[in-house]
Structures are given as C-alpha cells and as structure tokens.
Amino acid sequence: MVMVxxxxxxxxxxxxxxxxxRDADLAAARLESCADARDPPRVHARLLRRGLLLLPFHWNALTRAYLRLGAPLASLRAAACMMARLHAAAAKRGLARHPFTESALISGYAKAGDLGRRAAGCSTKTPHRGLGFVERAHQRRSQAGESKEALALFHDLRRGGVVPDDLTMVSVxxxxxxxxxxGLAEQLHKCVLQCHRSGRLDVTLTNALVDMYAKCGRTDLARRVFExxxxxxxxxxxxxxxxxxxxGDEQGALDMFHTMRREAVPPNRVTMLAVxxxxAHGGLVxxxxxxxxxxxxxxxxxxxxxxxxxxxxxxxxxxGRVDEARALVERRMxxxxxxxxxGTLLGACEKHGNVSVGEWAAGKVGRS
Incomplete structure (x- = not known):
C-alpha cells in the first residue's frame, strides 16, 4: 500500500x-519520469522534511505521479495538502477572506475531494459571503452528492441575512x-417567491423547481409550477x-408531448428519450x-x-415481441x-422463453 x-x-x-x-524543480522532474511506485512517497517525505514544496508546480508533479502509479487516494491527499498550504499562505498575507480567493479555495478543496470542514470553513468564516462564491460552494457540494450539507449551508446563509441569487437557488x-x-422543497419554493416579489422567475430557475417537485414525487405541484x-x-x-x-403517468407524458408539438416547440434528443x-413502461408499443x-x-x-x-x-x-426487436436491431438500426x-434482449428472451433470439444476443455480447 502506498503511504503518503x-x-x-x-x-x-x-x-x-x-x-x-532548484532542488524542488529537480525533484519534480524526477517525479514526472519515475516508474517505481515507491518513489513518490519517498520524494514527498524528503521534500516535506526540507521544506521544498514551494510552488503549485511541485505539488502538481507529486499528485500526477501518485495517480499515474495507481495511488488515487494518495493523489487526493496530496492535492488537499497543497490546498491547505496555499490557504495558509493566503491567510498569512490577509487574503483569505477576499471573495476571489475564497472562491478559488472552495473550488480547490472540492477538486481535491475535501468538501468537509475545510471547504465549509471557507464559507462560514466570511462576513460578506458574496453570492457568486456561495453559488460555487453549493454547486460543488451538490455535484459531489452532498445534498444535506448544501442545504445546511443554504440555511446558514439565510440566517445570516444573505439573499441568494438564482444560480444558488437552482443548485439548492x-x-x-x-x-x-x-417539506424542504416547499420551503425553498417559498424562499424563491420571497426573493422574487414581482413573481417573474428566470426560466432556468423555474425548470429547476419543476424538476425538484417531480423528483419528490409531486407531479401535481410540478405541473402547477409548469402551467x-x-x-x-x-x-x-x-x-x-x-x-x-x-x-407512472405514461399517458400524461404523451399528452404533454403532443401539446408541446402543437405549440411548435421542437423536441430534442432528451425529450424523445423521455417519451x-x-x-416502454406504459406498454404503448x-x-x-x-x-x-x-x-x-x-x-x-x-x-x-x-x-x-x-x-x-x-x-x-x-x-414479448422479441423477434421484432431483433429485426429492428438488424435491419433498421x-x-x-x-x-x-x-442485455435488454437477453432479459426479454429469458422472460418470454425465446431461445433462438437469446442465443443470437448472447453471441453479440461475447463479441462486443
């Protein structure tokens, strides 16, 4: 196991x-070309002892070496260590609370896989907390699947009197x-309406509300927002x-699609996949x-x-129309x-007992 x-x-x-x-540059050059998985931790330790990890270039060479030699966790830890060091440098020079510096730190910690207390600390210690920076923090957390943490940060900002912008609302x-x-969805919707007293919402934000209600299983509320x-x-x-x-409202989905076409809105690739x-799920063959x-x-x-x-x-x-499915693949696709x-064909053949098409699909799997 590679230690770091x-x-x-x-x-x-x-x-x-x-x-x-010069010594650090030479070490970075060695890391770029090393082929032994034992080299990066040795060079890393030596550089740390001598205080030679001076620039992002040196850290980048180290993280790439770990990754190239099959040690992704060590690479992430080195990247997070680099961010902590740069963060310390910014704090020492009085720049840690500058909005541009904060945004870069949030982004860096996120990319390094450190979205815990370090990234959160960048936001909670900031008195002004600019909206662009806040949106970036929310986006990074949401992309990483940390939905509860993203919502907690949002609540902290609201208690602090920060009025979120539309991009923040979309990520929340x-x-x-x-x-x-x-419950949280309805609270957010109320917050959106409070922040937009004119009632005129951006299309992207409204789409996000429709999607939010649909994913919560409330297609009735999604439709209300949509209409x-x-x-x-x-x-x-x-x-x-x-x-x-x-x-499960397949007919409703088709009716919505036909209305879309009557209103001359051209569908895209994703629309047709949904329809x-x-x-398929409604048996509307x-x-x-x-x-x-x-x-x-x-x-x-x-x-x-x-x-x-x-x-x-x-x-x-x-x-059970498995032969037609095979003909579609062979003649029309x-x-x-x-x-x-x-795999879909094999599953259908097993369910409906079609041996010949099943053998044909199995042969295709073996060659793909």
Missing part, C-alpha cells in the same frame, strides 16, 4: 530561495430533489414529460414505434441514436448495438 504524509505534516509557507527552488433545488424531501410559467423552453417541457413518465421511455418512424423519416427533427433504439428494443421486449441493447 498526512496533512498535519504539511509545512507552513516558506520564502523560496534560489537553491531550494437540485439538492432538494436529490433528497426527495417535499404558471409565462415562457417555457424545450427543457421545461422535457422536464415535465420525464417527471410524469418516471412516476420513448414512457411508451404502437405509439412508440410510430414515434421512432417519425424520427427516422425526419418528421420529428431528432436523429435517432443508439439510446433511442435501445428504448424501443426494451419496449418490444417487455411485451444504422449503428452497432451495445452491451445495454444485448
């Missing part, structure tokens, strides 16, 4: 001199949807269609086949991809199948 010095061993910033800088709505907590939108884009329609399809998925034909003929201006064909294969397989399609 802990963050507590990170030296405080030192003033570089010509000789230490995503966190609420990920948790599936309808009150003064303007809708393709993402608005797609979000609503996908929400209805996911929660075909609704047809003829409608699904008709939509795919319209895509192939250009009546719907979306070129079918392997994912769209995969939805139709799944749709046919669910109702212009690209090679993938493991997902072969």
């Amino acid at each position: 010095p802990s963050r507590s061993q990170c030296p405080l910033p030192t003033i570089p001199t010509r000789r230490p800088r 709505a995503s966190a609420c949807g990920a948790l599936g907590d309808i 009150r939108m003064p303007a809708r884009d393709v993402s608005s329609w797609t979000t609503m269609i996908a929400g209805l399809a996911t929660h 075909l998925s609704a047809c 003829d409608k699904g086949l008709g939509l795919l034909k319209q895509m192939e003929d250009g009546e719907i201006k979306v070129v079918p991809t392997v994912e769209h064909y995969g939805c139709v294969v799944d749709m046919l397989g669910r109702v 212009p690209m090679d199948g993938n493991v997902v399609i072969w």
Whole structure:
C-alpha cells in the first residue's frame, strides 16, 4: 500500500530561495519520469522534511505521479495538502477572506475531494459571503452528492441575512430533489417567491423547481409550477414529460408531448428519450414505434441514436415481441448495438422463453 504524509505534516509557507527552488524543480522532474511506485512517497517525505514544496508546480508533479502509479487516494491527499498550504499562505498575507480567493479555495478543496470542514470553513468564516462564491460552494457540494450539507449551508446563509441569487437557488433545488424531501422543497419554493416579489422567475430557475417537485414525487405541484410559467423552453417541457413518465403517468407524458408539438416547440434528443421511455413502461408499443418512424423519416427533427433504439428494443421486449426487436436491431438500426441493447434482449428472451433470439444476443455480447 502506498503511504503518503498526512496533512498535519504539511509545512507552513516558506520564502523560496534560489537553491531550494532548484532542488524542488529537480525533484519534480524526477517525479514526472519515475516508474517505481515507491518513489513518490519517498520524494514527498524528503521534500516535506526540507521544506521544498514551494510552488503549485511541485505539488502538481507529486499528485500526477501518485495517480499515474495507481495511488488515487494518495493523489487526493496530496492535492488537499497543497490546498491547505496555499490557504495558509493566503491567510498569512490577509487574503483569505477576499471573495476571489475564497472562491478559488472552495473550488480547490472540492477538486481535491475535501468538501468537509475545510471547504465549509471557507464559507462560514466570511462576513460578506458574496453570492457568486456561495453559488460555487453549493454547486460543488451538490455535484459531489452532498445534498444535506448544501442545504445546511443554504440555511446558514439565510440566517445570516444573505439573499441568494438564482444560480444558488437552482443548485439548492437540485439538492432538494436529490433528497426527495417535499417539506424542504416547499420551503425553498417559498424562499424563491420571497426573493422574487414581482413573481417573474428566470426560466432556468423555474425548470429547476419543476424538476425538484417531480423528483419528490409531486407531479401535481410540478405541473402547477409548469402551467404558471409565462415562457417555457424545450427543457421545461422535457422536464415535465420525464417527471410524469418516471412516476407512472405514461399517458400524461404523451399528452404533454403532443401539446408541446402543437405549440411548435421542437423536441430534442432528451425529450424523445423521455417519451420513448414512457411508451416502454406504459406498454404503448404502437405509439412508440410510430414515434421512432417519425424520427427516422425526419418528421420529428431528432436523429435517432443508439439510446433511442435501445428504448424501443426494451419496449418490444417487455411485451414479448422479441423477434421484432431483433429485426429492428438488424435491419433498421444504422449503428452497432451495445452491451445495454444485448442485455435488454437477453432479459426479454429469458422472460418470454425465446431461445433462438437469446442465443443470437448472447453471441453479440461475447463479441462486443
């Protein structure tokens, strides 16, 4: 197992001199070319003892060496150690609370996999807490799946009197949807309305609210928000269609799609995936086949991809029309199948007892 010095061993910033800088550069060059997994921790320890980790370039060489030689955790720890050292340098020079410095520190800790107390500390110790910086912290936490922490940070900011901007609200709505907590979702919606007393919400923010309610299982509230939108884009329609399809209202999803087309909103690739998925789960085979034909003929201006064909294969397989699914793949699909399609076919063959198509799909899996 590759060992790496802990963050507590990170030296405080030192003033570089010509000789230490040259020694550190030589060590970085060695790290770039080393092939022995035992070299990076040895060089790392020596550099720490002599205080020679001077610049981000030296730390980057170290983190790359760990990663290249199969030690990703050691690489992350080294990256977090670099951020702690740069953070200390910023604090020593009185720059740690500058909004641009804070934003960079939040981003750096996040990329280093350290979204715990260190990243949070950058936000809670800041008296002004600029909104751009706050949004970045929320986005990083939400992307890392830390929805509860993102919401806790949001509540702290609200108690501190900070009025969040739309980008922050979008990331918090995503966190609420990920948790599936309808109580939190309604609280956030109330906060959004309080911050926009005119009632005019940005389309992106409103789409996020629709998605949030749909993921919480409240498609009725999602539809209410959707219907009150003064303007809708393709993402608005797609979000609503996908929400209805996911929660078992396949006919509602299709009706929403037809309304979208009547209002002359062109669907995109994601829209068609949501509609075909609704047809598959609702057993609406003829409608699904008709939509795919319209895509192939250009009546719907979306070129079918392997994912769209995969939805139709799944749709046919669910109702036992396995031979038709094979014919679709062999005769109509212009690209090679993938493991997902072969696996879907195998599952359908096992369920419906179609041995011949099952053997054919199994042979495709072996060659893919």
